[in-house]
Amino acid sequence: MKPSLFLHQLIHALNPAEEASFLSSLQSGKKGENSLYLKLFQEIKRHDAYDEAAMRRAFAGTSFGKSLGFPKSHLYDRLLAHLQGRQERAGIASFLRTALDMVELLAERGLHEQAIRMIDKGLKRAEEMENAIHALQFLRMKRRQAMQLQLHDLPKQMNEISSQERRWEAALQREQTATRLHDDLFSLFQEVRRKAQVANDPLVQALWQQSEQLLADPELGFPATVIVLRARSHYYHMREDFAAVHDAYQAEIETWEAHPLQIQNAQMRFVRLMGQWLGSKALLGDFEGLLSEVKRLRSRADLDQRGEAEVFQSTYNLELYYYLNAGRPQAALPLLDAIKQGLQRHDTLLPPSAKLGFFYNLALVHWLGGQPSAALKWVRQIEQFEKGAVRKDIRDFAPLLAQILHYELGNTSLLESWFRAVKYRNKHATAPSLEVILADLMQKLLGGGDAGSHAGHFQEFVAALDRFAEQAGVSRLGIQELKEWTRLRGQR
Numbered sequence: 152m153k154p155s156l157f158l159h160q161l162i163h164a165l166n167p168a169e170e171a172s173f174l175s176s177l178q179s180g181k182k183g184e185n186s187l188y189l190k191l192f193q194e195i196k197r198h199d200a201y202d203e204a205a206m207r208r209a210f211a212g213t214s215f216g217k218s219l220g221f222p223k224s225h226l227y228d229r230l231l232a233h234l235q236g237r238q239e240r241a242g243i244a245s246f247l248r249t250a251l252d253m254v255e256l257l258a259e260r261g262l263h264e265q266a267i268r269m270i271d272k273g274l275k276r277a278e279e280m281e282n283a284i285h286a287l288q289f290l291r292m293k294r295r296q297a298m299q300l301q302l303h304d305l306p307k308q309m310n311e312i313s314s315q316e317r318r319w320e321a322a323l324q325r326e327q328t329a330t331r332l333h334d335d336l337f338s339l340f341q342e343v344r345r346k347a348q349v350a351n352d353p354l355v356q357a358l359w360q361q362s363e364q365l366l367a368d369p370e371l372g373f374p375a376t377v378i379v380l381r382a383r384s385h386y387y388h389m390r391e392d393f394a395a396v397h398d399a400y401q402a403e404i405e406t407w408e409a410h411p412l413q414i415q416n417a418q419m420r421f422v423r424l425m426g427q428w429l430g431s432k433a434l435l436g437d438f439e440g441l442l443s444e445v446k447r448l449r450s451r452a453d454l455d456q457r458g459e460a461e462v463f464q465s466t467y468n469l470e471l472y473y474y475l476n477a478g479r480p481q482a483a484l485p486l487l488d489a490i491k492q493g494l495q496r497h498d499t500l501l502p503p504s505a506k507l508g509f510f511y512n513l514a515l516v517h518w519l520g521g522q523p524s525a526a527l528k529w530v531r532q533i534e535q536f537e538k539g540a541v542r543k544d545i546r547d548f549a550p551l552l553a554q555i556l557h558y559e560l561g562n563t564s565l566l567e568s569w570f571r572a573v574k575y576r577n578k579h580a581t582a583p584s585l586e587v588i589l590a591d592l593m594q595k596l597l598g599g600g601d602a603g604s605h606a607g608h609f610q611e612f613v614a615a616l617d618r619f620a621e622q623a624g625v626s627r628l629g630i631q632e633l634k635e636w637t638r639l640r641g642q643r
Contacts, residue, residue, distance in 0.1 A: 155201050155203065155223055156201055157227065158195065158201075158223050158226060158227045158230075159195055159198075159200075159201040160499040161227065161230060161231075162192060162195050162196055162230070163196070163498070163499045164456070164457075164499045164500055165456070166455035166456040166457070167456070168455070169234065169455075170196075172233070173192070173230060173233050173234075174189070174192070176233055177189040177192060187210070187213055187214065187215050187222070188222065188225070188226055188229070190209070190210075191206075191210070191215065191219075191222055191223070191226055192226060192230075194206060194209045194210075199495065199498075203219075206219055207219065244280075244282075244416060246273075246276060247273055247276060247277055247280075247282065247285045250269055250270075250272065250273035250276075250289075251273065251285070251288060251289070251292070253269050254266050254269050254270055254273070254289075254292050254296075255292075257269060258292070258295070258296060258299075263296045263299045263300050264300070266292070266296045267293060267296045267297070267300075270289050270292050270293045270296065271293075273285070273289050274286060274289040274290065274293070277289060279412060280412065280413065280416060281322070281372045281373045281374055282374075283319045283320075283322040283323035283326060283372075283374070284323065286315075286319045287316060287319050287320065287323065290312055290315055290316050290319065291316075293312055294309070294312050297309070297312070321370070322370070322372050322375075325365065325368065325370070325371055325372065325375045326372070326374050326375040326378065328361075328365065328375075329365055329371075329374075329375040329376075329378040329379045329382070330378055332358055332361050332362060332365070332378075332379065332382050333378045333379070333381055333382035333385070335354075335358055336355070336358050336382045336385040336386055336389075337382070337385050339352075339354070339355060339358075339385075339389070340385040340386075340388055340389055355386065355389065358382070358386070359383075359386055362379050362382055362383050362386070365379045366379055366380075373406065373410050373413060376406050377403050377406055377407065380399050380400075380402050380403040380406065381399075381403060383395075383399045384396050384399040384400055384403075384427075384431075387399055393431060393434035393435050394435060396431045396434065397428070397431035397432060397434075397435055397437075400424065400427055400428040400431050401428065403424060403428075404424060404425070404428055407421055407424065418453075418458070419457060419458055419461065422448075422451075422454070422458055422461055422462065423461050423465070425448065425465075426448070426461065426462070426464070426465025426466065426469075427465070429441060429444055429445065429448075429465065429466075429469055430465065430468075430469055430472075433469050433472050433473060433476075436476070438473055438477075441469065441473065442470070442473070445466040445469055445470060448462050448465070448466055449462055449466055456497070456500065457500055459497070460497035460500035460501060463493045463497055464497075464501060464505045464509075467486065467489070467490050467493065467509075468505075468508060468509065468512060470483065470486055471483055471486070471490075471512040471513075471515075471516060472512070474516070475512065475515055475516065475519065475632075475635075478635065478638075480515065480516045480518075480519035480520040481520045481521070483516045483520070484516065484520055487513065487516065490509065490513065494506070494509060502541075503536070503537065503539060503541045503542070504541050504542050506536070507533060507536060507541065507542040507545050507546070508542065508545070510529045510530075510532045510533045510536070510545075511529075511533060511542075511545045511548075511549070513526075513529045514526045514527075514529035514530050514533070514549075514552060515632060517529065518552065518555070518556060518559075518636070519632070519635060519636060519639060523556045523559035523560050524556075524560060526552075526556055527553065527556045527557075527560070530549050530552050530553045530556065531553075533545060533546060533549040534546075534549055534550065534553070544626045544628040544629075545628065547626060548585075548626070548628055548629040551585060551586060551589055551629065552629070554566060554569055554589065554590075554593065555589070555593075555636070557569075558593055558596070558597075563597060566593055566597065569590065570590055570593070570594060573586055573587060573590040574590075582622065583615070583619070584619075585616075585619055585625075585626075585629070585630075588612065588615045588616065588619060589612075589633075591612075591615075592608060592609070592611075592612045595608045596608060609637045609640060612633075612637060613634055613637055616630050616633060616634060
């Protein structure tokens with residue numbers, strides 16, 4: 152990605168307080184309101200997408216006119232430094248980083264007693280947060296300062312430091328083991344999302360056993376515990392055991408609530424967890440109280456733009472999921488304007504997986520709600536999305552959904568071309584793919600016949616979907632949606 156886009160994304164990711172603070176710092180310079188850096192910031196902020204030509208026109212005839220390369224780079228660095236300065240004034244993690252810098256500053260000046268005092272202060276906070284990495288950094292610094300002072304009880308001090316280091320090294324080892332476990336399960340989950348029989352894979356089972364052993368460790372600290380519980384939620388997702396997914400999220404919430412200082416320090420992580428917990432309720436079909444919880448999350452007034460983006464992502468997807476699974480896609484249509492606005496507002500803060508999830512759900516709402524033309528626009532968004540392996544299940548199903556929408560719209564010439572391509576791609580296949588099953592249905596429907604014969608074709612289609620879903624390693628995404636489409640077609 153080009154540096155200009157990094158600057159554009161960073162500026163558009165600022166919350167109102169951060170933006171106001173940075174603008175104030177730009178205006179406080181010698182040139183005040185006439186600062187070209189202030190104008191550069193405002194021009195970039197004004198455009199939803201970065202436009203180099205517009206930037207050049209805006210600064211024609213100024214010292215920035217010949218080349219915007221250095222001004223953009225300098226503005227980016229200055230903005231990062233400003234944000235870092237704001238961070239250092241709030242938050243425990245920022246306090247720990249600042250304390251480490253202060254220790255170095257004091258030690259360089261030979262103020263070893265003052266350095267040790269700052270170390271002890273920082274070490275106490277690191278221990279409160281169960282932050283093994285920072286605790287070890289403070290202990291390493293304390294060892295150096297104690298050796299500089301050469302006090303009479305130095306051997307005792309060294310033994311105490313060594314004992315503390317061993318304890319934190321063991322805690323860090325547990326956390327790293329938990330992190331690798333989580334990452335392995337998460338990678339498998341993304342690779343085989345919603346595929347049949349994946350949980351029986353020996354590797355998955357070995358990772359599950361490792362999670363059991365970790366949770367049985369009485370010395371497992373807070374950071375490692377929440378990581379392992381999240382890993383277990385991925386495991387249960389792969390098994391499609393949504394009650395267990397819910398319980399894993401519930402256990403993680405209870406762990407956080409038992410450590411209120413952790414919530415205070417990482418509120419966003421806790422808010423994200425709450426959204427995932429509510430999502431597990433939706434997967435269970437436990438919709439009682441779900442919409443009221445969604446409303447409560449959206450009413451929070453203590454969130455910055457990142458928090459608002461997280462709440463937008465989780466709550467609107469939950470509502471779409473509810474209406475789709477309740478067989479009421481048309482009831483979701485009034486939400487769509489707010490979702491489109493939210494996608495635009497939070498564009499730089501939403502991960503690719505979230506965007507693809509929204510595009511897919513919006514396409515489903517329009518498709519199952521009887522608006523194929525509008526659905527096709529969102530399918531195109533999926534097909535034109537930046538390349539990558541994220542949500543491969545959605546990417547793979549989108550072209551098939553496009554063919555259904557062409558059928559609904561009467562674009563038979565496009566379908567005829569697709570039929571030929573399907574036949575060519577699958578001429579050596581030993582078992583029918585989802586593409587082949589769908590193409591077979593389309594050809595039969597376009598071949599004529601009355602409503603009775605069409606109903607028979609749809610029944611055969613559903614039976615073929617069930618057989619397809621039983622195969623090991625196939626993506627399950629889209630199958631239920633195709634069955635719902637079949638049901639709705641039968642009502643028309």
